[in-house]
Amino acid sequence: xxxxxxxxxxxxxxxxxxxxxxxxxxxxxxxxxxxxxxxxxxxxxxxxxxxxxxxxxxxxxxxxxxxxxxxxxxxxxxxxxxxxxxxxxxxxxxxxxxxxxxxxxxxxxxxxxxxxxxxxxxxxxxxxxxxxxxxxxxxxxxxxxxxxxxxxxxxxxxxxxxxxxxxxxxxxxxxxxxxxxxxxxxxxxxxxxxxxxxxxxxxxxxxxxxxxxxxxxxxxxxxxxxxxxxxxxxxxxxxxxxxxxxxxxxxxxxxxxxxxxxxxxxxxxxxxxxxxxxxxxxxxxxxxxxxxxxxxxxxxxxxxxxxxxxxxxxxxxxxxxxxxxxxxxxxxxxxxxxxxxxxxxxxxxxxxxxxxxxxxxxxxxxxxxxxxxxxxxxxxxxxxxxxxxxxxxxxxxxxxxxxxxxxxxxxxxxxxxxxxxxxxxxxxxxxxxxxxxxxxxxxxxxxxxxxxxxxxxxxxxxxxxxxxxxxxxxxxxxxxxxxxxxxxxx
Numbered sequence: 001x002x003x004x005x006x007x008x009x010x011x012x013x014x015x016x017x018x019x020x021x022x023x024x025x026x027x028x029x030x031x032x033x034x035x036x037x038x039x040x041x042x043x044x045x046x047x048x049x050x051x052x053x054x055x056x057x058x059x060x061x062x063x064x065x066x067x068x069x070x071x072x073x074x075x076x077x078x079x080x081x082x083x084x085x086x087x088x089x090x091x092x093x094x095x096x097x098x099x100x101x102x103x104x105x106x107x108x109x110x111x112x113x114x115x116x117x118x119x120x121x122x123x124x125x126x127x128x129x130x131x132x133x134x135x136x137x138x139x140x141x142x143x144x145x146x147x148x149x150x151x152x153x154x155x156x157x158x159x160x161x162x163x164x165x166x167x168x169x170x171x172x173x174x175x176x177x178x179x180x181x182x183x184x185x186x187x188x189x190x191x192x193x194x195x196x197x198x199x200x201x202x203x204x205x206x207x208x209x210x211x212x213x214x215x216x217x218x219x220x221x222x223x224x225x226x227x228x229x230x231x232x233x234x235x236x237x238x239x240x241x242x243x244x245x246x247x248x249x250x251x252x253x254x255x256x257x258x259x260x261x262x263x264x265x266x267x268x269x270x271x272x273x274x275x276x277x278x279x280x281x282x283x284x285x286x287x288x289x290x291x292x293x294x295x296x297x298x299x300x301x302x303x304x305x306x307x308x309x310x311x312x313x314x315x316x317x318x319x320x321x322x323x324x325x326x327x328x329x330x331x332x333x334x335x336x337x338x339x340x341x342x343x344x345x346x347x348x349x350x351x352x353x354x355x356x357x358x359x360x361x362x363x364x365x366x367x368x369x370x371x372x373x374x375x376x377x378x379x380x381x382x383x384x385x386x387x388x389x390x391x392x393x394x395x396x397x398x399x400x401x402x403x404x405x406x407x408x409x410x411x412x413x414x415x416x417x418x419x420x421x422x423x424x425x426x427x428x429x430x431x432x433x434x435x436x437x438x439x440x441x442x443x444x445x446x447x448x449x450x451x452x453x454x455x456x457x458x459x460x461x462x463x464x465x466x467x468x469x470x471x472x473x474x475x476x477x478x479x480x481x482x483x484x485x486x487x488x489x490x
Contacts, residue, residue: 038065039068039069042062042065043061046059046060046061055088055449058088059085059092062085062088063085065081066085075111079105082101082105083102083120083124086101090124090127098124102128103121103125115151116148118148120145122142126138126141126164127164129141130164135168142164142165143165146165155188156197158188159185159188159194160197162184163185163200163201165181166185169181175208182201185201186201186202186205195228196229196232196234199225199228199234200237202224202225203241203244206218209221210247210248210252215248218251218252219252229241239272242265243460245261246264295336298335302328309328420440423488424439424488427476427484431469431472434465435465438462441454442485443485466481
């Protein structure tokens with residue numbers, strides 16, 4: 001081996017010299033282009049997962065894209081990706097990480113003259129501060145966003161900022177001010193005929209009018225929201241518009257109309273769930289295809305490299321050529337084998353996930369059918385009059401988790417946190433069984449989507465339950481549900 005080592009070193013020096021003279025500029029260019037292509041691919045995949053609501057997958061792809069762009073030194077693209085990462089962290093309820101991303105993105109945006117992105121980071125930070133009930137800081141951030149969007153004349157972004165300003169006022173209980181900014185948002189949307197933006201503005205206006213007891217304006221705004229939602233063909237907007245109408249009719253003691261729109265809302269939610277299942281399946285298949293394509297590209301690149309190496313090694317002794325070739329072939333085959341195992345594992349995980357989602361969908365359909373049967377019974381005038389309040393309560397109390405399963409789960413939970421349920425009783429706050437379940441899942445650090453999947457309800461229902469619980473706790477001088485839980489475990 002000692003006699004062979006100098007020969008190997010000599011040939012390696014020759015390879016390095018030739019590569020430096022002929023191939024390094026092309027390699028640098030190819031590497032740079034490869035980084036840009038990969039970051040774009042990851043970013044597109046992240047956008048797709050974001051729109052599907054798969055926020056953890058979106059986070060994985062955006063993180064990969066961020067690392068690629070960071071390595072390339074492109075500060076503008078880095079700033080954009082940091083803002084995207086902040087949005088994903090916010091959806092995953094990691095507000096600390098989201099604020100860090102927004103702050104870093106804002107610094108790069110200001111440095112590179114990206115005024116619009118800077119305004120977006122101010123708006124996004126304002127939303128988090130609003131949720132934390134830090135209204136003064138939220139107004140400071142959002143007012144700066146409004147100033148920037150006015151400065152660059154961006155009606156669409158300005159409409160969003162006005163809408164967020166209204167949200168901050170609404171959360172702080174200043175309904176008149178909230179109404180003023182919702183109307184300003186609607187005015188900006190009218191300038192560019194942004195139908196979806198107008199639908200959102202009308203939905204918020206309906207909510208404020210309802211809180212003020214203005215039945216006529218509340219119902220008119222909700223109907224306009226639903227009409228615009230159908231025009232833009234957005235199932236999410238349609239679902240929220242139907243829910244707003246149902247809520248308003250219920251608020252103004254019109255149960256028949258409330259039930260009608262509630263049923264329509266459930267039908268749209270069902271179609272959204274089916275569509276998302278299909279999109280997720282297609283996305284997994286597309287991702288596998290991309291991975292296979294990347295393997296083929298790497299294979300071609302490796303073959304090109306081997307071909308260039310063979311030209312350089314002309315004149316070398318056969319033993320050294322065989323040794324080096326064997327080394328690269330073994331490494332190449334090892335990478336392929338390892339990647340193949342990874343793909344097989346990912347495919348298996350994808351199949352398992354699809355199977356689980358299908359079971360969830362079946363359970364959801366069964367539950368929805370039961371709910372619709374109850375609604376039909378309530379709407380049939382020929383049937384004997386029953387206790388309507390009892391039937392509606394039964395409808396609202398339907399859950400995926402059975403009483404037997406919940407009892408077993410409570411026993412296991414009590415073994416870990418023995419004083420949890422007793423302290424809730426001692427607190428004297430009238431917490432319902434559904435709210436106790438939300439408290440248990442929050443203790444286990446589940447996010448909104450995970451709670452919805454566990455309880456077999458929609459994320460909107462989880463948020464509604466959390467809001468009712470929060471209002472109930474605030475009457476007992478608790479600022480938030482988290483504060484109440486901290487008191488339970490203190």
